[in-house]
Amino acid sequence: MSTTTTGTALITGATAGLGAAYAEELAARGHDIILVARDEARLEKAAAGLAERSGRKVSTLSADLATAEGIASVEERLAGDASIGTLVNNAGMALLGPLSKADPDRLEGLITLNLTSFTRIAAAAAKAFTGRGAGTIVNISSALALNILPVGAAYSGTKAYVLAFTQGLAQEFADSAVRVQVVLPGALETALWNGSGIELDQLPKEMVMSPQDAARAGLAGLEAGELVTIPSLPEYGQWEAYDQARQAMRPNLSLSRPAARYSR
Numbered sequence: 001m002s003t004t005t006t007g008t009a010l011i012t013g014a015t016a017g018l019g020a021a022y023a024e025e026l027a028a029r030g031h032d033i034i035l036v037a038r039d040e041a042r043l044e045k046a047a048a049g050l051a052e053r054s055g056r057k058v059s060t061l062s063a064d065l066a067t068a069e070g071i072a073s074v075e076e077r078l079a080g081d082a083s084i085g086t087l088v089n090n091a092g093m094a095l096l097g098p099l100s101k102a103d104p105d106r107l108e109g110l111i112t113l114n115l116t117s118f119t120r121i122a123a124a125a126a127k128a129f130t131g132r133g134a135g136t137i138v139n140i141s142s143a144l145a146l147n148i149l150p151v152g153a154a155y156s157g158t159k160a161y162v163l164a165f166t167q168g169l170a171q172e173f174a175d176s177a178v179r180v181q182v183v184l185p186g187a188l189e190t191a192l193w194n195g196s197g198i199e200l201d202q203l204p205k206e207m208v209m210s211p212q213d214a215a216r217a218g219l220a221g222l223e224a225g226e227l228v229t230i231p232s233l234p235e236y237g238q239w240e241a242y243d244q245a246r247q248a249m250r251p252n253l254s255l256s257r258p259a260a261r262y263s264r
């Protein structure tokens with residue numbers, strides 16, 4: 001199976017961290033690239049460097065995905081640029097710490113970027129790729145979708161949404177040439193931690209992966225046909241057992257009577 005469908009890959013949050021690593025890897029695999037981020041000077045520098053290293057066409061789209069205007073500009077690009085065959089829906093932020101101490105405006109910012117922007121951009125790609133008959137959507141979740149911690153209620157909630165969202169989307173596209181994948185990296189060596197509430201150097205080194213290794217693992221999982229890729233998990237069967245346990249509950253999750261333990 002090829003890594004993705006052919007064509008241009010649009011990557012959000014693409015000038016640093018995991019998004020930049022995906023841009024590098026996809027360009028090396030022969031894709032033209034559209035880098036999306038806010039800082040125009042950094043975008044231009046990243047595009048020039050990537051174009052020179054890869055020989056691919058690399059263009060930029062400056063957009064703040066925490067704003068309606070920024071989200072709309074990416075939606076319009078996905079709808080209007082028929083060369084785009086891959087979306088890496090990556091931009092996101094972290095906010096860690098007790099919810100009782102969280103700044104409500106920062107919480108709303110987390111929800112806007114990790115949920116509203118994420119969902120609208122995925123929906124725009126789903127519509128465009130359905131119209132074009134093919135495409136690949138890679139959604140970036142986090143290991144914290146599964147590893148739920150006292151300091152991460154809201155962040156884990158957003159990333160669990162990305163996981164459930166992609167599992168639903170996979171069913172929607174089961175009989176089509178549109179592919180979806182969700183990637184759950186553990187801690188990565190990126191700037192996302194700055195100001196998140198936890199500093200990267202507080203974590204043991206053996207817990208932290210480079211964004212380059214995570215992007216390569218994500219693409220290897222895509223090539224292997226995985227819907228859910230967990231870059232650091234040695235035994236994939238553990239994920240499968242977890243998901244099978246969820247599915248085994250399905251016949252009893254909606255019945256006309258309460259379970260016996262709730263009946264007097």
Ligand SMILES: NC(=O)C1=CN([C@@H]2O[C@H](COP(=O)(O)OP(=O)(O)OC[C@H]3O[C@@H](n4cnc5c(N)ncnc54)[C@H](OP(=O)(O)O)[C@@H]3O)[C@@H](O)[C@H]2O)C=CC1
Nearest residue numbers: 013014015016017018037038039065092142187188190192
């Ligand atoms: N780092 C980690 O430990 C882990 C990260 N993840 C997930 O991976 C994804 C990428 O994370 P990571 O690479 O660490 O993040 P980074 O903070 O390193 O990503 C920064 C990139 O995102 C862009 N960006 C940030 N905010 C916005 C915005 N509002 N609109 C558009 N672009 C934006 C930045 O450019 P600019 O500032 O110019 O906009 C830059 O290109 C996220 O979804 C994150 O939740 C998952 C598991 C672990």
Ligand SMILES: CC(=O)[C@H](N)C(=O)O
Nearest residue numbers: 094142143144186187
């Ligand atoms: C903020 C984090 O804890 C980390 N980025 C992750 O998603 O695992």
